[in-house]
Amino acid sequence: MANYGMALDYKNCINCKACEVACKEENGVQLGADKHRIWVGVKEIEGEWPLLDIISNTFLPSQCQHCENAPCQEVCPTHATYYDENGVVRVDSDKCILCSYCMVACPYDARYVDDRTMTVDKCTFCSDTRLARGETTTACQNTCPTKVRTFGDLDDPESEISELLRTREHFSLKAHIGTKPKLFYLT
Amino acid sequence: MFNKIIPHKPITVENLFKFDKTPFNLFMMTVTIILLAAFVVGVLNYLIHGHHAYGITREHPWGLMIAMYVFFVVSSTGLCIISSLGHVFKFKSFEFIGKRAIFGAIITIISGFAVIAFEIGHPVRMAIYNTISPGMTSAIWGMGVLYSVYLGLIVMEFVFLSRDDHKWSTMFGLGGLLVGLAAHSNLGAVFGFLIGRPVANGVFYPIYFILSAMITGSYLIFLMYGFRYKMKFDEHISTFLVHVARLLGLLIAILMFFEFWRFMTSIYGNVPERAASAMHALTSPEFLIGEFGLGMLIPFLIILISKAKAIKKLVYASLSGMVGIFFMRYDLVHDTLAYPMQTMKIREYQLAPTWVHYSPSWTEWAIALGALGIMLSMYYIGENFFYLDPKEHDDYFEHYKDAEGHEVEEHLITGTDANK
Numbered sequence: 001m002a003n004y005g006m007a008l009d010y011k012n013c014i015n016c017k018a019c020e021v022a023c024k025e026e027n028g029v030q031l032g033a034d035k036h037r038i039w040v041g042v043k044e045i046e047g048e049w050p051l052l053d054i055i056s057n058t059f060l061p062s063q064c065q066h067c068e069n070a071p072c073q074e075v076c077p078t079h080a081t082y083y084d085e086n087g088v089v090r091v092d093s094d095k096c097i098l099c100s101y102c103m104v105a106c107p108y109d110a111r112y113v114d115d116r117t118m119t120v121d122k123c124t125f126c127s128d129t130r131l132a133r134g135e136t137t138t139a140c141q142n143t144c145p146t147k148v149r150t151f152g153d154l155d156d157p158e159s160e161i162s163e164l165l166r167t168r169e170h171f172s173l174k175a176h177i178g179t180k181p182k183l184f185y186l187t
Numbered sequence: 188m189f190n191k192i193i194p195h196k197p198i199t200v201e202n203l204f205k206f207d208k209t210p211f212n213l214f215m216m217t218v219t220i221i222l223l224a225a226f227v228v229g230v231l232n233y234l235i236h237g238h239h240a241y242g243i244t245r246e247h248p249w250g251l252m253i254a255m256y257v258f259f260v261v262s263s264t265g266l267c268i269i270s271s272l273g274h275v276f277k278f279k280s281f282e283f284i285g286k287r288a289i290f291g292a293i294i295t296i297i298s299g300f301a302v303i304a305f306e307i308g309h310p311v312r313m314a315i316y317n318t319i320s321p322g323m324t325s326a327i328w329g330m331g332v333l334y335s336v337y338l339g340l341i342v343m344e345f346v347f348l349s350r351d352d353h354k355w356s357t358m359f360g361l362g363g364l365l366v367g368l369a370a371h372s373n374l375g376a377v378f379g380f381l382i383g384r385p386v387a388n389g390v391f392y393p394i395y396f397i398l399s400a401m402i403t404g405s406y407l408i409f410l411m412y413g414f415r416y417k418m419k420f421d422e423h424i425s426t427f428l429v430h431v432a433r434l435l436g437l438l439i440a441i442l443m444f445f446e447f448w449r450f451m452t453s454i455y456g457n458v459p460e461r462a463a464s465a466m467h468a469l470t471s472p473e474f475l476i477g478e479f480g481l482g483m484l485i486p487f488l489i490i491l492i493s494k495a496k497a498i499k500k501l502v503y504a505s506l507s508g509m510v511g512i513f514f515m516r517y518d519l520v521h522d523t524l525a526y527p528m529q530t531m532k533i534r535e536y537q538l539a540p541t542w543v544h545y546s547p548s549w550t551e552w553a554i555a556l557g558a559l560g561i562m563l564s565m566y567y568i569g570e571n572f573f574y575l576d577p578k579e580h581d582d583y584f585e586h587y588k589d590a591e592g593h594e595v596e597e598h599l600i601t602g603t604d605a606n607k
Contacts, residue, residue, distance in 0.1 A: 034245040071382055077328035078316035095316045098238075098308020100248035101327050107383025109528035112245045118237065118308050177382050 002153040003087040004125050005066065005182035006138075007164045012146040013059040015040050019140035019149070026129050026139035029121070035112055037123040038063035038140055061148060063140070064089060064110035064123035065173060065181030072102035072111065080119075087154075087182070088127050093119040107174050108181075125151065154182065193349045195572050202571055211417075219563045226301075226557025232550045233305050240550040244543075247524045251547035252306035254516040255555035257374065259299030259562070260334065261396065261516065264371040265404025266292040267341060268397075269431075271364040274348070274357055280427045284408065285356070287415070287575040289345045289363075291407060294565040296338055298558045305554055326376040333370030340366055349574060371396050378523055386464035387523040391449050398442055403512050405435040406486070406505040411566075413502030415576075420498065428498040435501075436490035439483050446479075460526055467542060468522040473514050482511015521545060 023029060023038050041060035047053045070089050073081045080095035081102055096119035103111045103120060114121040125131065126138040141149040152161035161184075164170075170184040189195065196202070206212050233240045243250045270288030273281030304310045313331070322328045340363035347356035375393035382388055408431055416424060453465030468474055486504040489497055525542045547555070569575060 074324045075322075075327065075380065077322045077325040077331065078313070079320045079322050080316070095312070095320055096309070097313040097316065099313070099327055100243075100308075101325065101377070103245070103248040104524065105381055105383060107528060109246060113238065113248075113308075115237075115239075174383070179382075 001085055003155040003182075004151065005087075005154040005161060005184065006125070006141070006152075007150045007161050007168075007170065007184045007186055008061055009148050009150070009186045010060055011058070011187075012148045013040060013061050014146055015042065015059045016145060018143045018145060019061060022139040022143035023123075026126060027124070030114055030116060035114070037110075037112075037121070060185075061140075062108070062110075062173070062183070064106075065108050065179065065183045066123075066125065068180035068182065069178060071105040071107065071179060075101045075105040077101070084127065086125075086127070086131075088125050089122070090124055090127065091120055091122060093117045093121075096120055107177060107179060193346050194574060195349075196574070198572050203568065215563070219560050219567070222557050222560025223564060224557075224560075225553040226560055229550045229553030229557055230305055233554065236550075238308065240548060242546050242548040242551060244545070246527060246543045247521075247545040249520050249524065250545055251517065251520075251551040251555050252302055254513075254520045255558060256299045256303040256306065257519060258513055258516040259295045259302065259558065260371070260374060261400045261512070262403050262407055263292040263296035263299065263341075264367045264397075265400035265402070266295065266407055267337075267363055267367045267404070268401050269404035269408055271360055274353070275360045275364055278430075280430050283423075283577050284412075284427070285360075286345065286348045286573070286577070287411060288404070288408065289341055289348060289360075290569050290573065290575055291411060291566070292341050292367075293338070293345060294562050294569065295407075296334065296341075297565065298562040301561050302555060302558045326373050326380050330370055330373040330377060333366055333373055337363055337366045337370050368397060371400055378519065381523065383528070384464075384523050384526070385458070385461035386453060386468070386526065387519075391445075392519075395442075395445055395449075398438065398445065399512070399515060402435065402438045402442060403509070405431050405438065406508040406512065409435075409498075409502050409505035410509070413499075413505070418499055418502065425498060428501070429495055432490050432495035432498060432501055436487065436495055439487045439490070443483055443487070446483075464522060464526045467525055468518060471518070471522075473518050473521070477514025478511055478518060480511070481507045482515055483508075485511075 017040055019038055020036060020040065024031070024036070027037065029035060029037055039062060041062055043056065043058045043060065045052050045054060046056040066087065066089050068087070070081070070083075073083065073089060076082075077099060078095045078097055080092050080097070082090055082092060084090050093114075096117075098113065098118055098120065100113075100120070103113075111120050111122045113119070126135075130137065130139060130142075136152075138149070138151045141151045150161050150164055152159040154162060154165075156162060164186065165184055169187045171187065172181040172184060175181065206216075241250060241252070266288045269281070270285050270292070272278045273283070274285045307313055317328060317331055321332075340359050344356050344359035344363050347353075347359060372393040375391075375396035378384075378387040379389055379392040409428065412420075412424060412428060420428065450465055450469050454462045454469070456462070486501065486508045489500050489504045493500065524545070527541065527543050
């Protein structure tokens with residue numbers, strides 16, 4: 001029983017996309033540009049050549065926010081989307097009817113259709129793979145060359161993520177709509 | 188046996204092809220067959236390619252199919268509400284439309300189900316898990332359950348109306364109306380509950396759906412009776428249609444009022460995402476020409492200028508109105524999803540780089556429009572097999588002979604005597 005979350009030191013991101021590759025490899029995510037559980041958002045450089053504002057160019061790695069108050073879970077007509085015992089938002093593909101309501105309801109565009117099962121799929125914090133094998137990191141965290149991601153138990157005051165959130169300023173995406181995301185962007 | 192449950196005319200294939208071969212009837216037959224063929228071809232392509240046959244994407248997971256489903260169920264609820272004005276609320280001039288309107292409500296919702304069956308990825312699984320693992324907080328769950336109950340109730344209502352059993356038909360009518368309203372506002376809530384989509388989120392859709400359902404029902408009443416009487420209305424029908432026209436004028440006026448304040452409140456203050464989405468919707472040709480021009484302005488102006496008396500023009504205007512209603516449903520889906528969810532390229536509260544594009548595939552068009560063929564053919568079959576008008580309005584009895592050439596007997600016409 002844990003309450004998993006992730007902190008992202010996003011300013012360290014170099015947009016190498018190793019996390020996207022590792023995620024696909026580890027979790028057997030379908031190939032294809034729109035079949036991704038995680039992604040790196042790019043904020044384009046502002047200004048015109050030669051007056052480019054290089055500092056404006058930032059990368060924003062993201063994925064399912066594993067909201068504590070997840071709109072996707074609330075709108076699911078068959079409880080296919082549920083919170084597991086570790087507070088991770090999961091999809092039970094046996095129950096998913098592919099009404100796509102969760103995809104419409106998710107404010108983060110974190111869901112996609114897996115064509116093999118014809119059900120909705122999303123980030124699981126590697127619950128089926130790495131965590132099931134007893135490891136304590138996610139694939140995206142493990143592979144990151146600049147150590148952007150820190151995954152851990154938010155309820156454990158001794159965990160690295162708890163320490164980070166205590167000591168660093170951070171923000172969440174679309175916090176104003178009350179979804180209580182568990183992805184924290186460190187500033 | 189079946190005749191004891193619901194009085195009907197002789198059900199034979201021959202009767203189906205017994206119609207006046209006027210150019211208009213032949214035209215309608217051709218249109219219906221083409222639409223049905225389109226539906227079949229579309230469904231076959233969907234069964235081969237699955238959702239890949241549709242133009243939907245990760246960012247725009249709902250499309251024309253959802254819009255068309257909404258179109259049909261709004262039509263159904265609308266017809267149910269308008270018919271209830273007669274046999275539930277006892278408005279005298281509306282009383283005679285009961286059977287025809289309720290039959291229309293039944294066939295439109297069945298057509299809607301035919302569309303949604305090919306949009307939901309796993310319809311059989313839906314029936315199972317909606318029952319054994321109900322997600323009570325989901326508006327889709329509520330809508331699905333309520334619409335199923337609603338269909339059962341209006342079928343019973345039609346049966347009792349056909350048997351001239353006004354006690355039970357009123358009971359089922361009231362039940363159907365209440366459940367239909369609940370189901371329909373739930374459908375609005377499917378969009379209204381989307382907290383991540385500020386342009387849809389809020390109280391507007393659940394309420395507006397009821398209003399627009401009544402407008403849709405009125406348009407369909409005009410179309411059904413225009414077609415039924417081939418534009419030759421007697422005094423009674425004319426009086427009734429003038430009443431519908433007045434009601435329709437009032438409803439469209441309220442709708443325009445609603446829409447005005449909806450857009451004003453969405454745009455005013457330039458609240459991020461919501462204002463941009465509303466402006467995008469407001470300035471789109473689908474809204475200006477489709478929703479507003481065809482769906483509201485043309486019928487409203489005809490009602491206004493003629494003081495609701497130009498009922499023949501209004502039959503044509505109802506056709507324009509229904510095309511407008513179609514755009515309303517399409518825009519409902521597209522405008523809700525048009526704003527990108529901001530996680531791909533940008534941070535919060537910056538202008539979105541592009542709007543999410545969506546263009547229905549030919550398969551979607553074939554199934555969505557083809558479902559109109561299902562509706563038209565069911566209507567035709569119903570018209571041939573059931574008594575959709577009260578006896579005093581049904582010239583069937585004067586002209587019709589059964590397959591053997593005998594006059595149809597009285598007890599077949601009026602239903603079982605036991606109900607009297």
